[in-house]
């Protein structure tokens with residue numbers, strides 16, 4: 350189940366630390382590569398040598414014990430697919446929820462941008478402590494996966510909530526998350542991004558303020574979920590998947606059309622100019638004595654409408670950016686374009702959309718059913734959009 354996966358286990362100084370020896374074995378049995386990191390305090394409760402023997406790997410504790418000129422908290426982040434913090438003490442939970450990086454484990458959590466599972470374990474009164482609960486909630490609200498402790502007999506001799514959850518729960522959560530991330534394995538997805546560039550002459554052009562960030566977030570999310578991704582963008586992007594750079598709406602129409610009915614989904618996140626310059630000047634236009642000049646524009650092809658009409662097997666997804674009457678306009682637009690889904694966002698808001706790293710969108714299907722995705726990072730919104738399209 351976990352073949353080719355690297356799991357980074359973080360152990361903090363809870364009495365349940367000894368149980369993690371068995372968790373290491375479970376992951377190893379499933380074919381995973383296991384790396385272990387411990388807080389200095391946890392060394393009082395379980396030995397480094399035990400975990401090194403079980404994981405068959407060096408165990409890391411010290412922040413400044415740097416090998417090969419690369420700090421461990423960065424190199425282990427690169428290597429691991431998921432981080433599992435178990436047991437998570439009240440102390441470590443509270444530190445990471447507040448961005449504190451005072452040892453190797455907390456620094457690593459701070460730098461880790463892939464899924465993190467947190468399995469708290471502590472005395473019942475510590476568990477019920479208002480600040481511990483607030484800090485844990487903060488982590489839950491920010492996409493950390495919490496495996497809540499269970500009720501039972503505790504090492505401190507009392508009965509109550511605080512016991513580390515069953516190792517099976519942590520193990521199953523790990524498998525679920527790693528497989529969930531590959532939900533789109535075998536799917537081919539093409540995503541367009543950026544504002545098209547409509548040239549006037551060799552040095553001038555008409556374009557728009559689209560940053561392409563939402564399209565890139567969708568491409569990144571689809572790639573993380575295991576899809577074969579092609580990004581068709583109006584800007585350079587260095588990505589682990591195929592990127593085709595082009596400029597104009599005409600070029601985009603040609604490029605995108607060839608994928609129609611050959612891939613599972615096309616997402617048109619690019620801001621395609623409605624008009625292009627009618628007569629492109631091969632030579633740089635000279636300044637004249639006239640106070641006004643006229644440049645004639647002609648309509649560009651409506652790529653979304655065209656591919657929607659021509660698609661038999663490819664799901665077509667469009668975007669609409671509106672500055673007023675968002676949902677009314679979106680409902681009219683999805684009918685007019687004939688696409689399967691339309692993502693509507695409000696560009697009148699300064700805190701989301703254009704150039705921002707965050708977005709808040711509505712997704713409409715072709716029966717005008719509407720789902721709202723609240724303000725979140727573009728990458729999280731992208732994951733939600735893909736989940737919805739392929740649900």
Ligand SMILES: Cc1cc2nc3c(=O)[nH]c(=O)nc-3n(C[C@H](O)[C@H](O)[C@H](O)COP(=O)(O)O)c2cc1C
Nearest residue numbers: 361362363364365388390391438439440441470471
């Ligand atoms: C024997 C013993 C057991 C402990 N068990 C726990 C525990 O289960 N959960 C917890 O949050 N703290 C527990 N503590 C307290 C933590 O070890 C303490 O808060 C420590 O500072 C945590 O350090 P760390 O989070 O950097 O690993 C225990 C302390 C001792 C001495």
